Amino acid sequence: MLTGCVPWPDEPAQRYRQEGIWRGEVLGDLLRPWAARDPDRTAVVTRHGRHSYAGLDNRADRLAAGLVALGIGPGDRVVVQLPNTPDFVVTCVALFRVGALPVLALPAHRRAELGYLAEYAGAAALVVPDVLAGTDHRDLARAVRQAVPGLKHVLVAGEAQELTALRDVDAEPLELPAPDPSEVAFFLLSGGTTGLPKLIPRTHDDYAFQLRATAEAMGFDEHGAYLAALPVAHNAALGCPGVLGALRAGGRAVLAASPAPDEVFPLITAEQVTLTTLMPALLPVWTETAAVFGADLSKLVIEVGGATLSPEVARRVRPATGATLTHWFGMAEGVLCFTRPGDGDEVAATTQGTPLSPADELRVVDEADRDVPAGKVGELLARGPCTLRGYYAVPEHNRTVFTADGFLRTGDLVRRDAAGRLVVVGRIKDVVNRGGEKISVDEVEAHLVAHPAVRTAAVVPVPDPRLGEKTCAVIVARDAPPSLAEVHDFLRARGLADFKLPDRLHVTPQLPYTPVGKIDRRALAREVVA
Secondary structure (H helix, E strand, C coil), X not given: CCCCCCCCCXXXXXXXXXXXXXXXXXXXXXXXXXXXXXXXXXXXXXXXXXXXXXXXXXXXXXXXXXXXXXXXXXXXXXEECCCCCHHHHHHHHHHHHHCCEEEECCCCCCHHHHHHHHHHHCCXXXXXXXXXXXXXXXXXXXXXXXXXXXXXXXXXXXXXXXCEEHHHCCCCCCCCCCCCCCCEEEEEECCCCCCCCCEEEEEHHHHHHHHHHHHHHCCCCCCCEEEEXXXXXXXXXXXXXXXXXXXXXXXXXXXXCCCCHHHHHHHHHHHCCCEEEECHHHHHHHHHHCCCCCCCCCCCEEEEECCXXXXXXXXXXHHHHCCEEEEEEECCCCCEEECCHHHCHHHHHHCCCEECCCCCEEEEECCCCCECCCCXXXXXXXXXXXXXXXXXXXXXXXXXXECCXXXXXXXXXXXXXXXXXXXXXXXXXXXXXXXXXXXXXXXXXXXXXXXXXXXXXXXXXXXXXXXXXXXXXXXXXXXXXXXXXXXXXXXXHCCCCHHHCCCEEEXXXXXXXXXXXXEXXXXXXXXXXX
């Protein structure tokens, strides 16, 4: 395996192959079967046009040959920062075919993040859009190239100026050797809102299984249409089954510029979208505006995860829209648990279901790594056919976040219900220590959004000289906001202990979010302390 990456041990790797979990697929073969079988079949749709399997397959072949002509070869890392466009799909598939490794940056990243990723990965090239949402990414790329001497090429989707235009990286297709399926195919970024991300190596074997298994679990096949409303560089929209899974299955990948209702609802209606992925904070917006836009969501399955989902918000989905909700707990590191479409609305509202595969191994442990009984809260440890065995090139960090026998310490507090389904309680770090009393912000937030006057809410710590930390509830109100006393009365009526009641209340017109739609707690804490 690539130097700096940690392979699966031989015993589980052989078992996964024998059980047909890993089947030797390589991601560069995406598009090929359907391009040969049905060349004119629509593969990708945007507001601006449609693209066939054969057209994208041919462009990927020509781009792959052009990349080889530039000197980009197997094992080279290429930072790809592209929005939800056909260029993203073509670039990734071309790199897979070359054996070069995409490092998937988010469109919202700027010079600091791009420079860090290019240097950390030892990138040979950077691929950016020209201008996106008012930001000239060519300027960012110039600054990164100057700061990272090993970065040889900058490719620009659009007007390149003196840089290299992605469309000009073009040559007659070559016969290229297929990569080893057990090798790294690309890198995702670790999540969270603090610190710099680690690189997560995903292999052809493990990611191809993820694409296949999530599509099967969601009932997605060649008749389906997947809407990428989140950034497609994010694991949820990329491969759960996401855009790549849709293309593997022969369905349509519908690419939206944002999850805003005026962007997505016309696409859902026109393309008869059957599956999409959404962060919980955006779900109430869709629920409340679908009827306004005349959107028929009755055939839609919505995958929701990435942050706390209030049961009350979840229960409103089907009555308001007709859509089916599936509730996910997922990590780019490969751990996936979720409810299936047939599990029922209440199961989806209150649990994150069961693991992707019977081969996934989950433990719930206390602070001494002892397994806790069912129903008790502990940290989730995980290993399995999709879950990495180590982050890229950080051996010291790996020694702290993996157990000696290869379980990933997720940092998530969970319990299992009577049926064995996972219930995520919160993050170990998302806890306010109020004078020794530990308060899960996720728990309090779930109660706050049940208040009829609260549209959405977050809880953040604020410094206190006596207790160390106190809690501040930040709410976006539907109309007239409740007072702090009214919030306290409401939470007490729901059975919340007094020490968990917010010490402060802050009303804001909107919450800040990270690029993938999670509440940006760092920004929020700065706002309430200022």
